[in-house]
């Protein structure tokens with residue numbers, strides 16, 4: 001198993017998934033992110049799935065879990081870089097991503113987080 | 123490395139075998155010249171089925187094959203285990219029904235993602251699920 005690195009950019013945490021995810025990698029990422037959010041007080045999380053070629057129900061559920069967990073720490077989660085084939089497949093699989101926001105790329109993801117941060121100043 | 127064989131058996135006994143199934147199915151789907159969306163659908167469906175084999179079936183085997191029918195090429199993937207079987211298949215194929223902590227989308231979603239879907243199971247006898255996706 002490989003740990004997915006989590007980078008901190010300002011008050012945003014970025015996890016870029018570059019490996020073929022095993023279920024235990026998925027669980028480890030969920031835990032690592034929760035820990036890092038609470039440690040850093042980050043206001044946003046970006047999951048970059050540009051390199052991810054399939055999202056099944058287990059991986060999709062991770063997105064929803066991370067989003068829900070981040071809300072408990074007053075942070076938002078944006079999934080960026082979903083491939084078109086992955087998006088089409090997710091819909092047909094019947095998976096809804098809960099409160100997960102999505103954006104085309106990293107730049108747009110950061111813009112969404114900035115906007116959400118302004119709406120709720122603290 | 124090119125594998126000229128038209129069939130591959132993959133034992134499913136651990137997490138990493140689910141990833142291995144995805145990789146083998148992807149390679150076969152490319153050989154059968156499935157489009158990218160169809161490749162993605164098939165790989166996603168087999169990922170669900172492989173995980174079910176591991177978690178509910180207590181492990182088993184995946185068999186991936188190249189299949190042809192006239193001029194069409196396709197990929198067949200069969201998941202076999204000798205676990206507890208599925209007592210009520212209609213229920214198991216219902217969106218959202220899970221006996222565990224899942225989302226209950228694996229079986230029903232996999233069925234939507236492929237062209238052919240066959241579920242053969244009996245309580246106490248194990249489960250075999252076979253799916254096929256054809257090139258267009």
Ligand SMILES: Nc1ncnc2c1ncn2[C@@H]1O[C@H](COP(=O)(O)OP(=O)(O)OP(=O)(O)O)[C@@H](O)[C@H]1O
Nearest residue numbers: 174178179214220221222224225226227228229249
């Ligand atoms: N190989 C199997 N052997 C025994 N029971 C199975 C097998 N595959 C599926 N089942 C049963 O069918 C139910 C539905 O399976 P399905 O894959 O649709 O949902 P899930 O695995 O519970 O959740 P998800 O796949 O969405 O995470 C399972 O909860 C399980 O009870």
Ligand SMILES: [Mg+2]
Nearest residue numbers: 174224228229
């Ligand atoms: Mg399942």
